Amino acid sequence: MVELPTEEFVVNMGPQHPATHGVARLILTLDGEKIVKIEPVIGYLHRAIEKVCENRTYAQCIPIIDRFEYVTAMSCNYAFSLAAEKLAGIEVPERAEYLRVIMLELNRIASHLLFYGVTAMDIGAVTPFLYGLRERELIVDLFEMTCGQRLTYSYNRIGGVSRDIPKEFIPQTHEAIKIIGAKLSDYEGLLNENPIWLARTRGIGVLPKETAIAYGVSGPVLRASGVQYDIRRNDPYSIYDRFDFDIPVRYHGDCYDRYLLRLDEIRQSIRIITQALDGLPGGEIRAKVSPNFKPPPGEVYSRIENSRGEMGIYLVSDGTKKPLRVKARGSSYNHFEVLPQFGTNLLVADIVAIFATLDIIVPEIDR
């Protein structure tokens, strides 16, 4: 019996590829269908945001930081405003805090709905993509009503928010989250118990707890591996300590858990929004910040819980009206870095499933 020699061949996945969410490139070394080595290559979307921000005033940086992670643009400019407020010690009025929380949680739901649609589409079921986006339209309409934009909002400002909500906002939000809560059970019914879905996601791409922490993985991916860590609870910012919500955790760390966890998180976000809408006070929406905003020299690393994980802005000020250094830290950077650690027992289809459930957004990686 002669052993037929086989050769490994190198396949390039990306940068233009329907399954990598954006322009990310994976160089896969395949032995037949099995993957032997994964090498991620980035840099196709490098826009030098950090260098550009060094030549802009703090207020001018906000629309630029929006593009850092455009699916959850509210979190991006919130992180930046938070960092600037911490530097200058600005006290944000109550109403602004509540509005910020509502917008952040709405954005989280929108991002998770997009995740649901895109993951289902990558694994082959095309229809949930349309369902997820249909619900996301409800939220995006709310954003359009408030700040005029559907994707890159630039809603937060240093010291508060830029505009107050119109009077249709509150009833329409209640309506929207009621519909989304009801549709969630539809989504779960469509995919959760489906044997094909289970075969494609259960037990695939297990990320052990220690690897996750060692590689700086955060957010739903970390919580699906069994670590109960959420910056909203463990390192609270804004007024999250006033709301009553659970942090869902799952323990298997495979694709199925990551998928289920994000659906759980949508429910928790709905709880937070309901409580925030009920408790919304009146008042100012922005603290008095001079147009010539010059924070005292210092530095701060402020981090928030984005829908993908930990988003951090490291801001250094030297007393002038332009920041000395803005470093934006996105969670997808670490998630992309941890991809080669997923083991060698994978097929090409598994990489697609893992990539989808890690919820990687490429602009966060390349900035």
Next chain:
Amino acid sequence: MTKDELKEYVSTHFDGKLTPLDTGRYDPMFQVKVEDLLEVARALKADKNLQFDFLCNLAGVDTKEHFEAVYSIASISKNLRLDFKLILPYDKAEVESVQEVWPGINWYEREMWELYGINVLNHDNLKRFLLPDDWDQGYPMRKDWDAPDFKRMPEF
């Protein structure tokens, strides 16, 4: 442990290798000497009361007088956060890689090398990353570097 207690603890333990600075506006900020980096990193991770096992961020900074490498770390189990920085002179910008302590820092160090020119010793993969593979126009994030077609607007 509150932030002040943490600052107290860290300053007194670790042989004083971490000296507190007061530039940090939210979390405690320390300064570490370049040659002590690996030891301090290992100790911070191994300490039973701290267990700093999560790396949040590594940023290179170019204040116009020197380079800095700022490490932001966190402890998942103890809910703690601190930052520390290394001051690197322009002519001798080198750090050791702390990959063995926090494996996730691999890509951060690579980026810092690529954009600032801060050399990282013992790094296994120091190659072009965000910039094109044939980039030869210097280190973009340095303060004295401008793109060839950049025109500075007048101040207002």
Next chain:
Amino acid sequence: MTGKPVLFIELYGLFHWLYEKLQATGLSQAWVNIITYTALGLAIFTLLALVALFLVWWERKISAHVQQRFGPMRHGWHGWYQTVMDAIKLLQKEDILVDTRDRLVFFWAPVICFVAAFSAYVVMPWGKGLIVADLNIGILYIMAITTFTVISLLMAGWGSNNKYALLGGMRSAAQMVSYEVPLVASVLVVVIFVGSLSMVDIVKAQSGLVFNWYIFRIPFGPIAFLTYVTAATAEANRTPFDIPEAEQELVAGYNIEYSGMKFAMFFLAEFINLFTVSAIAATLFLGGWNGWAFIPSWLWFLVKTLGMVLLLMLFRWTYPRLRVDQLMEFAWKFLVPVTFANLIVAGVFRYLGWYW
């Protein structure tokens, strides 16, 4: 059947009348045969082209309504001639040819696919008396001809000189060959009871009551039907078995490098294959053209076939996709034992006479 009008509605009367008219013109028998068969070939070709166009439009509408949107709406009422427009567009596209392709193989792959798809319709019973040639190996002939598609996919994958296409071609060949076994075993269950491979005999055996349809003959009928539908979905390369054309993984698999008319051939051949497997399901399990007499038999056949097509389309837009090794595992470790067991049970029933 009484009277000419009924025969004309049933269409076979029309064809017989045309044939008699042709013979009456006094040409030699050879010429009459040539003209007849050429005309029949063209008729089938036109009909299938129309069917393919219709199916493409229908798929777009069904998928759109499942996804809560409208689908094509502009070209004609609800976009009915959208496919014609698409075909014209594909016809006038540049035929991009990769320099390093294997010329012969690259050229003939879509041709073989197309020809194989169409050749199956020689024995398709469209209605009472409406069959081009009632071969006594009917269903065996169809099974054999549709296997040519495997060769053409392999040729497409190889001839493109492209790693992705090759992967797609390999996967599709493995998939189609594996699913042939349960497909044929399910079909054999019906053949055991009919006692003949001829399509006309199979349909005749289901005449009479609706309960004569093989799908209702417990216990082996429904099982054979279900395994047939599963294997047929795999043979037609539809989701959940559409690994060869998994857009999200390999960017269209074996037909990456094809553009213009060659791509159109693969595309239309896929829909013709879909129609073929649905037609076979309708013939073998749902009674073929049998039905209440007030609707002509060819209409019954179309309704049943399109019902099966609808079922397969709904599968595509609901289910995720199986991974390639799971697909093979499912075929060999589940479907093959089940279909063989079913076959044995059916054989025992036949032998003992426990059937009606």
